[in-house]
Amino acid sequence: MAKDIPHIEFDSKKPDNSGIEILTIENLAERKDETGHNPEKAHQVTFNMIVFYTAGESKHLVDFVWHPVKKNTLIHISKGQINAFQFTPELKGYIILFTEAYLKKQISTLPKNEIDRLFNAQLFSPIIQVPVDSNVETYIRLFDEEYSNSQENYNQDNTYSALHTIIFSKLERLKQYQTFHLKRSDKLNTFLSFKTLLEVHFSKSRNADFYAEKLNITYKHLNTICKETVAITAKQFIDQFLILEAKRLLINSELKSTELAYSLGFEEPTNFVKYFKKHTGFTPNQFKKTIQLDF
Known part of the structure; x- marks a missing residue:
């Protein structure tokens, strides 16, 4: 299909890149016609991103939803999510990109709650409105300065790693105030295990009983956990997950709807x-055409 939404790979121009990069929104807007890809058109990323807006107002697409952005808005985009910018003349900010391999390397230095809050798209909104008196921007600017300093290569990876950890720790602190009801608990751990099982077995079963059995709990208990964690039933969470997966595959695959149906575990298209x-x-097919017209 000619209008498939593209997959954007991590492609740093910096030699010996360890899997993390930073650039400005202004720079991305300026070079959009040079890269062969327009960031204002919906695309799927194969890496993680933090977008921090420092000036202007606009909107940002994350998984088929447009979110308003302004000064001090921060958006987190996880690997595999659909994403698009909308550039305006006044828009400024920073984009931190990092690969899954880099994140895995960093996990040992990051608190567990931090991973849960910043890397679970189904659990939390992708937006954080950073308080004016926060110094998150200070550390992101420092990261940009360090990354842009081509004269100093000694120990740069450790510097990037330290700044990455500081930035994420500060974001976790801000995120926890927006998600105070989700404290680390056995219920949250079980929900995250359920989510992980779903990511592996969604094409095998859409039945909540299947996942409850694998978790060695009752269907009723799984339902209670889902309602307390994400305010929907286990079946509703499965349906939401599968529909989003179907949407992503529909616009990023040459598979026909019939082939897609089988790959998602449906016996009949x-x-x-x-x-x-x-x-x-x-x-x-209607969804596919609508998305192509919109983006």
């Missing part, structure tokens, strides 16, 4: 069409 329309109001 017509069942997938009915399921998709029930949850979105569109058939898969």
Whole structure:
């Protein structure tokens, strides 16, 4: 399909890059016509991103939802999410990009809560409105200065790692105030285990009982955990997860709807069409055409 939403790979121009990079929003806007890809068109990233807006007002697309952004808005985008900018003349800020391999290397230095809050798209909004008196911007600017300093290469990886840890720790502190109801607990641990199982087995089963059995708990208990964690039932969470996965595959794959239905675990393509329309109001083909027109 000619209009597939592109996958954007991590591609640093800096030699011996360890998997992390920073650039400005202004620079990305200026070079959008030179890269062969327009960041204002929806695209899927194969890495993680933090976008911090320091001036201007606009909106940012994350997984088919446009979010308003302004000064001190921070957006976190996880690997695999759909994303698009909307540039305006006044818009300024920074974009930190880092690979999954870099994140895994950093995990040992990051608190567990931090990983949960910043890397679970189903649990939290991708937006943080950073308080004016926060010094998050100070450390992001320092990171940009360090990264841009081509004269000093000695021990740079350790410097990047330290700044990355500081920035993430500060973001976790801000995020926890927005998600105070989600403290580290056995219930949250079970929910995260459920989510991990779903990521592996969603094409095998859409039945909540299947996941409850694998977790060695009852369906009722899994339902209670989901309601307390994300305010929906286990089945609703499964449906939301599968629909988002279907949307991503529909716009990023040359698979026909019938082939996609089988890959998602539907025995009959017509069942997938009915399921998709029930949850979105569109058939898969209608959704595909609508997205192509919009983006």
